[in-house]
Amino acid sequence: MSKKSRLFRSHFRAWLAGEEMPLRERHVRTLHKKPHERPEPVPEDVRINRFIHLYHVSAVLVAVCIVAVLLYTVFHLPLFGSANNPASNEVAQRYIEQGLEETGAVNIVSGMILDYRAFDTFGESNVLFLAIASVLMLLLRDRNNIVLEEDVHEAHERVIEKANEDVILKRVANIVVPCILLFGVYVVLNGHLSPGGGFSGGSIMGGGLILFAVSYGPERVKTFFGWKTFRAIVVGALLCYALSKAYAFFTGANGLENHIPLGTPGAILSAGLILLLDICVGLVVACTMYGFYALINRGEI
Amino acid sequence: MSVVFECLLLFSLILCAIFALTQKRLLMVAIIYMAYSLIMTIIWAMLQSPDLAITEAAVGAGVTGILLFVTLKKIHALKGTKDE
Amino acid sequence: MKEFFTTVISYRFEIAAMVLFGIGFINLLLQRNLIRKIIAFNVMDSSVFLFLAAQGYIQGRIAPMIVNGDLSAATYINPIPSGLVLTGIVVSVSVSAFFLALVQRLYKKYGTIDFDEIMTLAKKEAE
Secondary structure, eight states: OOHHHHHHHHHHHHHHTTOSSOHHHHHOOOTTSOSSOOOOSSOSOHHHHHHHHHHHHHHHHHHHHHHHHHHHHHTTSOOTTOTTOTTSSHHHHHHHHHHHHHHOOSBHHHHIIIIITHHHHHHHHHHHHHHHHHHHHHHOOSTTTOOHHHHHHHHHHHHHHHHSOOHHHHHHHHHHHHHHHHHHHHHHHTTTTSSOOHHHHHHHHHHHHHHHHHHHOHHHHHTTSOHHHHHHHHHHHHHHHHHHHHHHHHHHHTTOOOOOOOOOBTBSSOSTTHHHHHHHHHHHHHHHHHHHHHHHHTSOO | OHHHHHHHHHHHHHHHHHHHTSOSSHHHHHHHHHHHHHHHHHHHHHTTOHHHHHHHIIIIIIIIHHHHHHHHHHTTOOTTSTTO | OHHHHHHHHHTHHHHHHHHHHHHHHHHHHHOOBHHHHHHHHHHHHHHHHHHHHHTTOOTTOBOSBOOTTOOOTTSBOOOHHHHHHHHHHHHHHHHHHHHHHHHHHHHHHHSOOBHHHHHHHHHHHHO
């Protein structure tokens, strides 16, 4: 089945569906050829013209004033890199000196954001969840949101994509994607021992999933990572984070003993809850990054 | 010596930001933004924060760059594709 | 004069952060294309993170991973700004993705990504 006959069949289907314009012309759509009538962009009203002029002038003035004030403030800041910076006070000293014995993490930054300041990290995971929920609301194509001509256009695009599969991309992805996913898992699991952690490892895993989806197409990804899996992982990981940290907060605030072993520093199974929280955060971030790509590209996960 | 290198990096950061916002083609804007992100990664590494360097490398050049490209395709702003 | 240059060089990170903030801010206000506004917003974000992380750097000390069992606070830089910026970077990418989704929907509805034209079209629709 050659490319031309496939194109002809999709055109024929589109024509049967009742489109007014044939698909070939519809493709020639750039920023300069608008699909519908537009009024001219120059406003006729003198007042609006004057307002736009005033807006430009005042925008430049405000920006220049702000930058001038900021640059003036810079010279009154404490010297860059000095040891008696007011930002490094006894809080930082406590985190460094007693971080290892209280959290068990060799990476002080990981121990800080997942033990001392775990509430902030939970809020930030919620921001990720909120972002993916908002993008879902905007871009998910279900029965409320679908327009017939867009659907036909998408089907046509997919036919073109399947016909032009990229051999180089596939061969490279065969080698590179397992390495990327493995590296992402390594960074997540070693978050408390070396640089990295949940966010970095999750982003790396998300990047690997995106590469896999680009080179092999969305159907192959849906065999192991569909909508139900996505929903279960994101909600389950956030709930797991919330419940385990709530347990730690509750026992800590009431002076009870939370029987979470701290282990020996330097081993992977150490640092109490930090390993579990790293995995939860990493999964949320990976699913969110892949979800952004899938929703913007195709409108479905 | 590292002061000279840092000043060079910061100056090229400012140049990248200025160029990224004065290009005509939106594809160039996306690519120069990815270069900006790469220079930020090196600056994070020079400020002795390896966590930030790994995160910025994965997120800035990786995820945001891809999202920009895919959006540019969806709004028909890429030259030389079937959308032109 | 030489003293002025020495001060500027010693405050290099903060000055670069302010200049980047100014560049991003002016472009956010004045550019008409929505994609350029998004990039300008990202540049502003990055500049704030650069300023914040530069406050935690102390000359001659190393990254905050404990090496050789050395627990004294005089060997490591300040870890707190690093933790704050880590959260910020991920929030920045989330906001950028949301903006890009909004741009895609706006293009579907109005057929353009020029801000002034969208405002004119929306005003005409509202009447």
